Amino acid sequence: MPPRPAKVAITAHGLRVGDREIPIHAGAMHYWRLDREAWRPAMKELHALGLPIVETYVPWQVHEIAPGNYDFGRVDPKKDLRAFVELAQELGLFVFLRPGPHINSEMTWFGLPERIVYDKACQARSPSQGPVVLAFPPRMFPVPSYASRTYFTEVARWYEAVADEVRDLIYPNGPIVLLQVDNEASYYFRDAPYDQDYHPDAIEQLRDWVIARHGSIEEAARAHRASYTKREDITPPTRFEPTEGTEERPAWDALAVHLDWAAFREDLITRAIKEFKEMLANVGLTGVPTTHNLPLGEISSPTSLPDLEDVVDLVGLDYYHARREHRVVKRRTLYLAGTSRLPIAPELGVGAPPWFTPLSHEDSLYTAMVAYAYGLRGMCLYMAVDRDRWYGAPIDAQGNPRLEAAGWKRLIHALETTAFHTLVRRTPVAILLPREYMRLSRATHLLGPFTPVTVEAIGMSPVEASSEDELGFEGPIQVLWWKMVARFAEALSARNVPYVLLDGDVPEARLRSFRAIIVPSFDFASPQRWRAITQFAADGGLVVHGPAMPRLDETFTPRPFEVPRDAQRVLVDRDEDAFAAVDALIARAPELVLDVTASPSAIEVTVHEDGRGAPRVIFVMNPTKEAVRAVVTRSGAWGDSGTGHSWKLEDRMSGERFTFGTSVELSLPAASLRMLEVIEGPREDAREMGRTG
Amino acid sequence: MISSDVRIQGFDARAFTNLVSLFAPNVVFRQERDPADSDAPEHQAAGHAAEDDARGESPERDGSLVVVVSKAGNVRKAFHTVHGRVRDLDFPGFDRLEGLPEMYGAKRVIALREGSLEDLFARASSRMHREDDYVAQVLHVIRAIREEMDEGRIVVHPRPFPSVPLPTPQLVRRTLDSVLPDDRSFVLAVWRGHSLWTAAILRRRAGEIDWIAGPDQLLAWTGPLGGDWRRDHRLVSQAAAEHVAPVHLGLYGDLRSVRRLLRSREAGAWAKAVASREVILHPTPPYVAVALGADAARRVAQKSSAMFGGGLFGGFDPLRRLAPVLGVLRNRVGEVASVTQALGFDPLKLLAQFLQRVDPVEANEGEEGSDVSRVEEGRYGEADAESVVYSFDREDAANEGEDHDPLARTSIPYADLDADELDSAMRGLEDDVDDSTNEGEEALDEDVDGPATGEREGTRERGDD
Known part of the structure; x- marks a missing residue:
C-alpha cells in the first residue's frame, strides 16, 4: 500500500493537524480496563481537563484469545477498540494509539501473550543461551528478543489484526493522529551490557554490523585485535575483562570490541523500531507521525535517542519522579531539550504503579511543572483515567474527576492560554555527551543485572557502577567524563547561564543553534564528531574542551585530531576549575548570562520568550525543603534602564498578581514553584501582551 | 500467592x-528527605561526600550501603549508596568486613566478587518454570542469593537473613x-x-x-x-x-x-485496643484470637513482673488464664514444632511482626518508651526463658539470633489444630483475655499509673454497645 501524504506532522511546537497546530497534550485511558459505561464520562472529563488527545495502548495479550484469534469486542465489549476510537472522534478528541508490541502498562507479560514470552525462539538469550528474566511482579518472565525473526513474524500478525480494526480511522478519515512504535525499548530493563542479546539472530546481525562498520572482515579483525578469517569468527564479548596491559600493548588496545558491542546494541534497538514502523506502514497504519518513549535512565540507556529520531518522528522521555528529585527532572529535561526534535513526555506520571515507591499528587504536578520550566513542550498524562494496577489518576475509573483534577486543569489551561508550546527558552550553551564515553561507561558496568539504567533511574550517577580501571589511560575515562559534565552543569547554573545537555549523536546542524559548546575530551574520540566540533569552532562558535586532546579513534588507532579554533582547553580536577572555565567563557561572551536572577542561590529561574524575544512566562522554583522569600531581579536588556517601568506578573496556578519593578519578592513554600505569566512586559508602554485566555 | x-x-x-x-x-x-543541593546530585555525591567526607558519621546511615566489587583481592569499584563513589577504599578482605559499615557511615557493606550478580541471576533464571507463581519465583531468587552467600561470592555484613531453611x-x-x-x-x-x-x-x-x-x-x-x-x-x-x-x-x-x-511494641497493646474497642477486629479468625491472646498474656506477664519485682510472673499466673488454649497446644507441640521447623519461620511470628512493625524513631521515644516499660521488657525476657509455655520453639528463635526480641517468643501455632477445638478454646481465651487484661490493668493502674481511665471507659462502651 503506497504511503499517503502526511496530513499530520510534527512542527517545532507541536502537532500540525490539517491546518491547525495543537500542542501535544494528551491523557492516557485504557479502554479494556474500564467498563464500557465509563468510557464516555471518562473521555468527557479528559477533554474537560483541556486535553485534545486521548492516548491508549492496544494490548496484544488482551485481544489475542488464541493464536491468531482476536477479540476486538465481539466477546468482551470492553475490548472494542474501534468503538473507543469512534467515541473519541464523536467527542472531538484526537487519538494517540500505541499498539506495542511491548506496552508494559503493568500488564503481567508487559502486554505480550504468554505463549510469546515462553516461546524460546522469541526469547532474548543470555551469554549462556539461557532466558533473560525480568523480575517484575506479579510474574517474572523471560523477555523477548529485539532480533528474533520469529518474534517479528508474530508481531506482523498482531499489527495486521490491529490495522483491520482501525486502519480507516487514521486522520483525516478518523481521529488517530499519532502512532507509537513499541515502548521504552531498553531491553526490558535487562539492559546491562552483557545481559543480552545473544540470540542466534542477534549474533547474525552483529556479524553483518561489524563488517559494515569497519568495511571488511580484515578491517574488523584489525579493529578488534582479533584473527577473524570468516564471518562466523565474529562473536560477541560476554564479559568485560580488562587486561593488565603492557607498554607495547596497553589495556585500551582491547577495548574496541566492547565499544562495538555497546554500539551494536544501540543499533539493534534502532533497527527493531525501524522494522516495527515499516510493518505498521505495511498494514496501513501510516500517514501520521510516529513516536517512541524512553524510560528513566536515558544517559545509561543502550538506546540512542537521536538515532531513534532518524527512524520515528519524535522520541520523548517518561517522567516518574518525586519532588526531591528536582534536579534529576531538570537534568533529564535539559537532555531532552538539547537532544530531541521536540521535547515531550509520552508518559508524564500522574500517579504510579503500585509496585514502586509511592508518588503523591504533589510530586506529579511539581515534576510536570519543573519539566515545563526547563523546556518540556508536550506531555501525555499517564494515567489521566484510573485503571487496574495504578493509583492516582485525576479521573477515577467511573469517569468522575478527583480533587486532584483541578490542579491539572489549571496547569493545562495555563499552558494553553499562554501558548506555552510556542515559547522558547534560550539556551546558548550546550554540554556535549560523547556517545563513545557513554558506551565505555556501560561496557565497564560492574553490577551485572543491576543494570546501568536501573542505577541511574534510582537516582545514582549514570557512571556509579562503572569500574575504576584506568585501562592504560591517565584515569578512568568511563567515570571522569561524567564528572566533568556534572562540574560544568553545576558551574553554569551557579553563574546563571542557561544550558542544555546534547547527546553526541545529534545531527551536526543542531550544533549551530548554540553559542558555546563544552566537550569532555579524553585520549580517544569519534573523529566524525570531532570534525563537527572543529567546524563549529571554525564558524565562530566557542568551544571549551578537555582535559586531553584526543589522539585515538574509536578503534583505538592513532590518528591526528585538529585543535578547534580558539578553543579553551581546560583541566577540570576540582569544582573551582569548572567555575573558572565558565567565568572565562562569560568574559568572552557576556550575553550568555540570563538577565533575570534570583536569590537566595537555591532558587532557580527560567524565562520563556515568544517569537519576538519578549518574555512571556517566568518560572521561579524553590527545590529546597524550606519555605523561602525569594527576590527575583531583572537587569541588562530586561532591566528598566532607569525608566521605572514595571512588569506585571500573574501566577497562573494561584491567580496572584505581582508588580515586577527592578525586582519582585515572592514567597515560595518548600518544594514549590510559580508559573508567572508576564501580562505586561518590557514592550513600549507596557501594552497588553496579547493574552489568549 | x-x-x-x-x-x-x-x-x-x-x-x-x-x-x-x-x-x-x-x-x-x-x-x-532532603533534595540534592547540587545541580547534579551524583556530582555532589562523587565530588564531596564520598571522596572527602565518607569516613565519618553520616546522618543518612540508616538503610545505606557500601558496595564493593572485587576481583582477585583488588577493589574494582566501591560506592556508597547515598554518597556515591568511594575512592581508595581500605578493603580488608571478604572475611573481615566488620569495621567497614562504621568506617564509611553505612548500615551494611555488601562485598561482591566480580561476576557474582550475573551468576546469581543465571542460577535463579535457570530454575524458573512457566507454572511458577510469584512466591516460587522469589524463592528461586532468594535461594540463589543464599548460595552465592554460602559460597562466599557475595558477603553482606551484618548479614541480613537468618540461617533458617527456606520454605x-x-x-x-x-x-x-x-x-x-x-x-x-x-x-x-x-x-x-x-x-x-x-x-x-x-x-x-x-x-x-x-x-x-x-x-x-x-x-x-x-x-x-x-x-x-x-x-x-x-x-x-x-x-x-x-x-x-x-x-x-x-x-x-x-x-x-x-x-x-x-x-507499638507494647505487650498487650493490641489486646487492650480490641477489648476497649479502640479498634474493631471483626470477624476475628482463630489465628488472630490466638495472637491477641498471646499479646494479652505478654502484657499480663510484663505488668505482673513489674509489680512484684520479677520472678516467675510475680504473683500472677498467666497459664491459668491461657489454660483452655494451652491445653490444646500442649497436645500438639510436636506437630506444630515440625511445621515451624519445616517452614523455617513461624507464620504467627511474622504476623506479629507485621502487626507491630516498628518505626525506629518511635521505638525509642514512643508512648511505650518510658523507663518502666524498658525495665519490664528486660525482666520479661528472664521470666520467659524459664516458663512461658507458648514459646516452645524458643530454641529456634535463639538460633535465629532473635532472643532479644520478645516477639520471637509469641510463636503460638495454629495451622494444624482442629478448627472446632481451637474455636472453643479461643472463645474461652477471649473471655479470659478480657478479664485478665482488665484485672491486670486495673491493678497496675492503681498501683503504678494512678486510676485507669481509657481501658475501663472502653470496656463500658463495649458493654453499652
Whole structure:
C-alpha cells in the first residue's frame, strides 16, 4: 500500500493537524480496563481537563484469545477498540494509539501473550543461551528478543489484526493522529551490557554490523585485535575483562570490541523500531507521525535517542519522579531539550504503579511543572483515567474527576492560554555527551543485572557502577567524563547561564543553534564528531574542551585530531576549575548570562520568550525543603534602564498578581514553584501582551 | 500467592500513599528527605561526600550501603549508596568486613566478587518454570542469593537473613490458607476524623490474592459514609462481603490508633485496643484470637513482673488464664514444632511482626518508651526463658539470633489444630483475655499509673454497645 501524504506532522511546537497546530497534550485511558459505561464520562472529563488527545495502548495479550484469534469486542465489549476510537472522534478528541508490541502498562507479560514470552525462539538469550528474566511482579518472565525473526513474524500478525480494526480511522478519515512504535525499548530493563542479546539472530546481525562498520572482515579483525578469517569468527564479548596491559600493548588496545558491542546494541534497538514502523506502514497504519518513549535512565540507556529520531518522528522521555528529585527532572529535561526534535513526555506520571515507591499528587504536578520550566513542550498524562494496577489518576475509573483534577486543569489551561508550546527558552550553551564515553561507561558496568539504567533511574550517577580501571589511560575515562559534565552543569547554573545537555549523536546542524559548546575530551574520540566540533569552532562558535586532546579513534588507532579554533582547553580536577572555565567563557561572551536572577542561590529561574524575544512566562522554583522569600531581579536588556517601568506578573496556578519593578519578592513554600505569566512586559508602554485566555 | 491476573484498583494518590505509610513509613519518609543541593546530585555525591567526607558519621546511615566489587583481592569499584563513589577504599578482605559499615557511615557493606550478580541471576533464571507463581519465583531468587552467600561470592555484613531453611511454595500457600482462606476477603479501613483515610480489601481466590480494592471502589459500593467509623465499619464490611467475598478478617479504626498499634511494641497493646474497642477486629479468625491472646498474656506477664519485682510472673499466673488454649497446644507441640521447623519461620511470628512493625524513631521515644516499660521488657525476657509455655520453639528463635526480641517468643501455632477445638478454646481465651487484661490493668493502674481511665471507659462502651 503506497504511503499517503502526511496530513499530520510534527512542527517545532507541536502537532500540525490539517491546518491547525495543537500542542501535544494528551491523557492516557485504557479502554479494556474500564467498563464500557465509563468510557464516555471518562473521555468527557479528559477533554474537560483541556486535553485534545486521548492516548491508549492496544494490548496484544488482551485481544489475542488464541493464536491468531482476536477479540476486538465481539466477546468482551470492553475490548472494542474501534468503538473507543469512534467515541473519541464523536467527542472531538484526537487519538494517540500505541499498539506495542511491548506496552508494559503493568500488564503481567508487559502486554505480550504468554505463549510469546515462553516461546524460546522469541526469547532474548543470555551469554549462556539461557532466558533473560525480568523480575517484575506479579510474574517474572523471560523477555523477548529485539532480533528474533520469529518474534517479528508474530508481531506482523498482531499489527495486521490491529490495522483491520482501525486502519480507516487514521486522520483525516478518523481521529488517530499519532502512532507509537513499541515502548521504552531498553531491553526490558535487562539492559546491562552483557545481559543480552545473544540470540542466534542477534549474533547474525552483529556479524553483518561489524563488517559494515569497519568495511571488511580484515578491517574488523584489525579493529578488534582479533584473527577473524570468516564471518562466523565474529562473536560477541560476554564479559568485560580488562587486561593488565603492557607498554607495547596497553589495556585500551582491547577495548574496541566492547565499544562495538555497546554500539551494536544501540543499533539493534534502532533497527527493531525501524522494522516495527515499516510493518505498521505495511498494514496501513501510516500517514501520521510516529513516536517512541524512553524510560528513566536515558544517559545509561543502550538506546540512542537521536538515532531513534532518524527512524520515528519524535522520541520523548517518561517522567516518574518525586519532588526531591528536582534536579534529576531538570537534568533529564535539559537532555531532552538539547537532544530531541521536540521535547515531550509520552508518559508524564500522574500517579504510579503500585509496585514502586509511592508518588503523591504533589510530586506529579511539581515534576510536570519543573519539566515545563526547563523546556518540556508536550506531555501525555499517564494515567489521566484510573485503571487496574495504578493509583492516582485525576479521573477515577467511573469517569468522575478527583480533587486532584483541578490542579491539572489549571496547569493545562495555563499552558494553553499562554501558548506555552510556542515559547522558547534560550539556551546558548550546550554540554556535549560523547556517545563513545557513554558506551565505555556501560561496557565497564560492574553490577551485572543491576543494570546501568536501573542505577541511574534510582537516582545514582549514570557512571556509579562503572569500574575504576584506568585501562592504560591517565584515569578512568568511563567515570571522569561524567564528572566533568556534572562540574560544568553545576558551574553554569551557579553563574546563571542557561544550558542544555546534547547527546553526541545529534545531527551536526543542531550544533549551530548554540553559542558555546563544552566537550569532555579524553585520549580517544569519534573523529566524525570531532570534525563537527572543529567546524563549529571554525564558524565562530566557542568551544571549551578537555582535559586531553584526543589522539585515538574509536578503534583505538592513532590518528591526528585538529585543535578547534580558539578553543579553551581546560583541566577540570576540582569544582573551582569548572567555575573558572565558565567565568572565562562569560568574559568572552557576556550575553550568555540570563538577565533575570534570583536569590537566595537555591532558587532557580527560567524565562520563556515568544517569537519576538519578549518574555512571556517566568518560572521561579524553590527545590529546597524550606519555605523561602525569594527576590527575583531583572537587569541588562530586561532591566528598566532607569525608566521605572514595571512588569506585571500573574501566577497562573494561584491567580496572584505581582508588580515586577527592578525586582519582585515572592514567597515560595518548600518544594514549590510559580508559573508567572508576564501580562505586561518590557514592550513600549507596557501594552497588553496579547493574552489568549 | 499473587495471581497473575491480580487487580489492584480504586486508589487515589493520597489513599495509596497513606496505605503504604501505615506499613512502611520509611518508604514514604524517604521520599521527603532532603533534595540534592547540587545541580547534579551524583556530582555532589562523587565530588564531596564520598571522596572527602565518607569516613565519618553520616546522618543518612540508616538503610545505606557500601558496595564493593572485587576481583582477585583488588577493589574494582566501591560506592556508597547515598554518597556515591568511594575512592581508595581500605578493603580488608571478604572475611573481615566488620569495621567497614562504621568506617564509611553505612548500615551494611555488601562485598561482591566480580561476576557474582550475573551468576546469581543465571542460577535463579535457570530454575524458573512457566507454572511458577510469584512466591516460587522469589524463592528461586532468594535461594540463589543464599548460595552465592554460602559460597562466599557475595558477603553482606551484618548479614541480613537468618540461617533458617527456606520454605517451599507449598508451605507458604498452606500458611496463607490459614491467614486468608480461599474466597474470603480481608478488610482494612482507617478513618481520620470523619473521613475514610485509606482502605484496602484483599480477596483470595484459587489460592492466590486476585483483587485489591481501594477506597474509591469501596465508596462506590457503600455510598457516602456517615463519619462515625464505629458505625460505618459495618457498612464497609457488608459491602466487602457483597461485592468481593465474605470477610474473614476486618480491621477498622481511626488513624491515630491504628498507626500507634502498628508501630507499638507494647505487650498487650493490641489486646487492650480490641477489648476497649479502640479498634474493631471483626470477624476475628482463630489465628488472630490466638495472637491477641498471646499479646494479652505478654502484657499480663510484663505488668505482673513489674509489680512484684520479677520472678516467675510475680504473683500472677498467666497459664491459668491461657489454660483452655494451652491445653490444646500442649497436645500438639510436636506437630506444630515440625511445621515451624519445616517452614523455617513461624507464620504467627511474622504476623506479629507485621502487626507491630516498628518505626525506629518511635521505638525509642514512643508512648511505650518510658523507663518502666524498658525495665519490664528486660525482666520479661528472664521470666520467659524459664516458663512461658507458648514459646516452645524458643530454641529456634535463639538460633535465629532473635532472643532479644520478645516477639520471637509469641510463636503460638495454629495451622494444624482442629478448627472446632481451637474455636472453643479461643472463645474461652477471649473471655479470659478480657478479664485478665482488665484485672491486670486495673491493678497496675492503681498501683503504678494512678486510676485507669481509657481501658475501663472502653470496656463500658463495649458493654453499652
